Amino acid sequence: MITTEQRQSILDAVDTAFDEQVAFTSRLIAEPSLRGCESAAQEIMYQAMVERGLKADRWTLDPESLATHPGAGAVVVDYSQTPAVVGSYSPRTTGGRSLILNGHVDVVPVGRQELWSRSPWEPAIIDGWLHGRGAGDMKAGLAANLFAFDAVRNAGLLPTASIYIQSVPEEESTGNGTLAALQRGYTADAVLISEPTEGKLVRSHVGVIWFSVRLTGRAAHAFEMAAGSNAVDAAYAVITDLRELESEWNERAKDHEHFSETEHPVNFNVGLIEGGDWASSVPDWCEFTMRVAVLPGTSVEDAWAEINDTVQRSGRENPAVAGMEPTVTKSGFFADGYVLEEGSDAENGLSAAHAQATGKELETLIVPGYIDSRVYGLYTGTPSMVFGPVAEKLHGSDERVSLDSLREVTKTMALFIADWCGVEEA
Ligand SMILES: [Zn+2]
Known part of the structure; x- marks a missing residue:
């Protein structure tokens, strides 16, 4: 259990770094990581992991090994510019439970550009919303994975379990990125994916x-x-x-x-x-x-x-x-679709973190779309939670993410990391 004081330090650390978090998210949005062109955005993620002292692993998806998995999508494009990146944190002392923080770096095409009020690749903050292709789906979440982790350490604490921060491609077309991370051997006691979910927890997706x-x-x-x-x-x-x-x-x-x-x-x-x-x-x-x-x-x-x-x-x-x-x-x-079974320790932990960060009860959501949570959820039986900010116009023009909600989500995630993984004084 973390103390009230530690909790407050973590929440403050999210606030302190929030401008930097938004700037980093904007850098990611400015890289058009369309399918088959994810390398430049992944380079940003890779460097961010190296800067944080994580063990950074980057590899190109391999269609042959993917083809051996029943949940793999058909590969009809060239994967040579489609790397996955994972940053691993190893604890000084172990005590808590390990965690995967997952996000996808790929974005969908912009459609007819004239329907956009501004360039989809020039992020801008307008009335508390960050605009751009991928702002919500899901570069805000991808960055939040890093910054939530940062907040724990910036509060002077060290998580006491392994944490794997995954930045994957191919979520919008096959799910092969997260599947490749699983095949590479990354597993944990819980998975958290910060897709845009209106600040709710996904109970089930198709x-x-x-x-x-x-x-x-x-x-x-x-x-x-x-x-x-x-x-x-x-x-x-x-x-x-x-x-x-x-x-x-x-x-x-x-x-x-x-x-x-x-x-x-x-x-x-x-x-x-x-x-x-x-x-x-x-x-x-x-x-x-x-x-x-x-x-x-x-x-x-x-x-x-x-x-x-x-x-x-x-x-x-x-x-x-x-x-x-x-x-x-x-x-x-x-x-296949996935159902997060009710009552897991992971869900209870996230609910508690949400209540502490926002003062509100964590609501659940049913999603008639694909999410990568099925990968670890179905193939390793790991509770896989999807929880992220409020965003609008996903896959449409003028996509945007609410910065207030992103801040709340980052706080919830940071408290969850501390509680789930455990912490010790740095
Ligand atoms: Zn998404």
Whole structure:
């Protein structure tokens, strides 16, 4: 147990370094760590770990070893510029429980830049919000992992258990970054991921599958359209059939222990589509990529079988798809959902830290999106908590994170680190 005095010193230390924390977060936002381009932002993280005296480990994700894991996503991009970074803190004396602080460095594309009020890569503070692509999702959290850890030491205390600060890529597409950290041997007694969660603790999140469907038709001149077979029309037909599966899964969600109250928790998103070569030719190919959510309790394998059945049935029975023999391939996430079981010591510790830092009870949240907590949660049975700041417009334009909430979250995290890992006077 930490003393009231120590607790106050930790909270004060967060306040003292908060401007520096925001400046560091801004530096991270200014690096466009889009998929496959994470190296520069990871260099900042790596140096920050070295400066803190952590043992810094940096490696490039290896598609071959990832492929041996059932929870790995399909690798369809080059990983040569996709490093993961972990900073390890080793205690002087051991007593407490070890902890992984995890965050992802990758950000999603900005979309149409003209929808942004300012450059997504030029962070700015406006009315207490820090703006920029990745501000909320999740460079604020990534930096908070470091600064929460700092606060404990700046308060003159040393954690008495190992702490691993993970900065991973690939959270937005496969989950392979955190999976690679697990494969590299990093484990702990609890995991805390500082994704933007409105200052709440995630009770459950869905799994996600990415897949592509390719349809091949027969080209013909548009003036004799009936002589060809139109792969773009066929793609629409397959998408319509998949929408029926989506409705069925949402119907099932109405009885789900955690998702029954969530409005339309299962979303099938057609995120990409391309096809055809010429406006006056019947298109003889079309390919679309879809993201679907899988409720916890349904295995990703079973969900995958249903998706395949639906597409194959379209191929057999839907007249618009006749003769096309649609193929389905995995193209990213192949991840199960996760439920943080109630009543773990880790959750109790975080709740207590939250109450001490904010005076408020820690609420929980159900998330119809993917989070990396499933990695340690499912494959090592480690309680994996997701808790982070209030942010808006994630994956949209004018993304922003609330600095007041970031400060509160950092304080909660710092107190949790001290309580969970234990502390001794430096
Ligand atoms: Zn995220």
